[in-house]
Amino acid sequence: MTQKIAVLGGGSFGTVVANIAATRGADVHLWMRSEKQLQDILETGINTRYVPKYPLHERLIPTNDLAGAVVGADIVFMAVPSKAFRVVLNDAIPHLGAETALVSLTKGIEPEGFRLMSEVLEELVPDHPIGVISGPNLAKEIAQGHLTGTVVASQSPELRNQVHDLLSDRSFRVYTNPDVYGVELAGALKNIYAIASGMAAALGMGENTRALLMTRSLAEMSRFAARLGANPLTFIGLAGVGDLVVTCTSPLSRNYRIGQAIGQGYNLKQAVKQLGETAEGVNTLKVVKAKADELEVYMPLVAGLYAVVHENEDVDVIAQQLMLGERASDVEFIFDSENC
Numbered sequence: 001m002t003q004k005i006a007v008l009g010g011g012s013f014g015t016v017v018a019n020i021a022a023t024r025g026a027d028v029h030l031w032m033r034s035e036k037q038l039q040d041i042l043e044t045g046i047n048t049r050y051v052p053k054y055p056l057h058e059r060l061i062p063t064n065d066l067a068g069a070v071v072g073a074d075i076v077f078m079a080v081p082s083k084a085f086r087v088v089l090n091d092a093i094p095h096l097g098a099e100t101a102l103v104s105l106t107k108g109i110e111p112e113g114f115r116l117m118s119e120v121l122e123e124l125v126p127d128h129p130i131g132v133i134s135g136p137n138l139a140k141e142i143a144q145g146h147l148t149g150t151v152v153a154s155q156s157p158e159l160r161n162q163v164h165d166l167l168s169d170r171s172f173r174v175y176t177n178p179d180v181y182g183v184e185l186a187g188a189l190k191n192i193y194a195i196a197s198g199m200a201a202a203l204g205m206g207e208n209t210r211a212l213l214m215t216r217s218l219a220e221m222s223r224f225a226a227r228l229g230a231n232p233l234t235f236i237g238l239a240g241v242g243d244l245v246v247t248c249t250s251p252l253s254r255n256y257r258i259g260q261a262i263g264q265g266y267n268l269k270q271a272v273k274q275l276g277e278t279a280e281g282v283n284t285l286k287v288v289k290a291k292a293d294e295l296e297v298y299m300p301l302v303a304g305l306y307a308v309v310h311e312n313e314d315v316d317v318i319a320q321q322l323m324l325g326e327r328a329s330d331v332e333f334i335f336d337s338e339n340c
């Protein structure tokens, strides 16, 4: 039987995931709140604002009727920014079927209580199968047909298989992982380091610097994640290394572009305004800095970036402090730092 899929959020990533599912034969309802955007898609068959030149499949039904999109859906994919996630989910809940699965595509953290989106799902829809998708997935590259890998994480093997079968196609390969928290945390954390990398590029720093930054970012992310109970090995997969590589090197990443703008001398407010799209890393940086301070996790890059982005500290001064920081081990999950 044809599956009914709902994707809530008509931005770049929601649109490409909806289109892949439609191309694979599902009936897909792509919900967006903007009437203007809806009319544009109905008239042109393209989401011009977010993914121009990407024709949408005829099975993709754009709509602003949330109830109509969600009723009878086998899977609801949540594709709104983290700040809107809880509100949109609450609006959708009355229309969910008893068996409907929910999968988050969102890479952010709710500031109150440091909740990841899977935790918001567990809190609000505890009886439904839930999962998350994360990985090196620049929406605009997926739209261009570039070969792409992603990760679906869920504690339910049935849901992992269901999403794998729904979204796998010639240019989109789906891997699975049971570590929901680790996959999701990796996707949220890498946005922070993409800002730092964009900034370093704008300041003319070299490839040695980029390699140093990305490798130490990975060490810092996994240290923090391990302290929160995630499996640090998850970070060597696509959701960790993979996504860190793509967002720390590509100007298609909005978080990277925020860093570039700050490196060019714009302040945060100007950089966010200029971007005009979601850059989750800006808030994630704040939330993670507070959590790292609370848990006393050593995160020098987060502390340094926070000082530059949110406290207007001089980037050269912070970079010097980082370079002259305390003695540290290269690979800390293997060697005890006391013996290095």
Ligand SMILES: NC(=O)c1ccc[n+]([C@@H]2O[C@H](COP(=O)([O-])OP(=O)(O)OC[C@H]3O[C@@H](n4cnc5c(N)ncnc54)[C@H](O)[C@@H]3O)[C@@H](O)[C@H]2O)c1
Binding pocket: 009, 010, 011, 012, 013, 014, 015, 032, 033, 034, 050, 079, 080, 081, 082, 084, 087, 088, 105, 106, 107, 108, 137, 138, 139, 140, 277, 278, 280
């Ligand atoms: N774009 C990508 O390449 C990409 C890839 C993977 C994951 N993500 C993640 O997916 C999430 C969504 O990102 P995106 O790129 O699609 O964002 P986007 O900025 O392109 O679009 C966000 C969409 O959500 C809508 N929205 C915002 N607030 C809303 C609200 N209160 N109610 C209803 N709709 C609302 C906007 O109108 C817009 O249609 C983010 O967490 C992002 O990190 C993005």
Ligand SMILES: O=P(O)(O)OC[C@H](O)CO
Binding pocket: 107, 135, 136, 137, 138, 139, 191, 194, 243, 246, 247, 252, 253, 254, 255, 256, 278, 279, 280
């Ligand atoms: O544009 P960004 O920085 O939100 O990154 C998009 C995706 O997360 C890349 O995997």
